[in-house]
Amino acid sequence: MAKILIPTPLRQYAEKNNSVDVAAGTVGEALASLTTQFPDLRKNLFNDEGKLRSFVNVYVNDEDIRYLQKDATPVADGDTISIVPSIAGGRC
């Protein structure tokens, strides 16, 4: 099992979970499993073409999957997958 960490802004679409365990061999499979479980997350993570949105990054442990094998990046038992969307708050 790998652990997917859900960031605060997206928890509302994941029944308030801050992490979800999934069984998956790749990042793509892990995210598919996540969005099957929580369909509301899908439009926040993927665009209409099913591509990961450009303001959301996904990391396996501390490495950005854009610099690994993207969706095909393998995940092993005990890996942590982080979803990190851009947030802008600060002056507020």
Add this chain to the structure above:
Amino acid sequence: MLTQEEVSRYSRHLIMPEVGVEGQEKLKAAKVLLIGTGGLGAPVAMYLAAAGVGTIGLVDFDVVDVSNLQRQVIHGTKDIGKKKIDSAEETMRDINPLVKIIKHDVALTSENALDIMRDYDIIADGTDNFPTRFLINDACVLLNKPNVYASIFRFEGQATIFAAEGGPCYRCLYPEPPPPGLVPSCAEGGVLGILPGVVGLIQATEVVKLILGAGEPLIGRLLLYDALAMRFRELKLRKNPECVCATGEMKLIDYDHFCGIVKQPEPPPLVNEIGPKEVKAMIDERKDFILIDVREPHEFQIGRIPTSNLIPLGDLPKRMAELDPNAQYVLHCKMGGRSAKGCDVLRAAGFKRVLNMTGGITAWSEQVDPSVPKY
């Protein structure tokens, strides 16, 4: 050289070899621009002033609201209604009168960003919206200045340094902003009052380290802070070879458009006319507007409304450059006919808020002030 007063004030720095006199002199010589004096800017400004950063610039156009005080500790209850930069300056001067504070009472735009940022060594981004964050990033890349970045949401914060020599920029991390509405803002989503204190001081720490050249700067690393879990995590941040910061194609753009923010065309004014009594009420209530008398100078001599400015109708086109197209105007003449034409002239030139005073000064004399002669 440090003065005797500075030696006493900064003694806890001076006795540490990592800072010392040399480091304190670097702090004194440093120029840091803080963009935003809200949640993040507040602790950054206070601690950088205390630490003796010699020149601190503040960019903000907002005024202090009671709802800010839950987290923006540089402002107090007595400051409600004051400009944030004035309130911030007062607090910083109280903490350390030896630092120079430069106030920029503007919203940062593509037009003014480079000029404002050029004179500083380090930029700290404490703003609250995507267009400004992309603007700051792009300007920092163009000017080759490090952007000490942080952002917050509810219980979570992110911090890193963008655009440092050889390091990644904000666009390397996020090439594009989210479409409006998909990611809630702090105003909608809320923020734990203490959060910007913790995250802002990470920013302040990185600013001081960059100035001193001490330690390992937070470059190429994205620090994530989760206050509820009380956990810090770190992710690798790489310079994207396809990013505009690497390809040399960076230029400042229309960031509202880039972020999908559609400017609503201003609705046409529902009322194009206003009666003399209402104009009198606007004057008495010190409403912010400009009253223009479009009559001829000799008519003006006969009688006038005290707050009016004389611009004869024929001179209006060539004197338009003196006028702010965004201001509120009321035009009048003797009876209302010439001033209606004047209103059309201004509206055609893009002035949005232009009203014609019905009945002219004649009606003014009848309805408001009989001491103004009718002629």
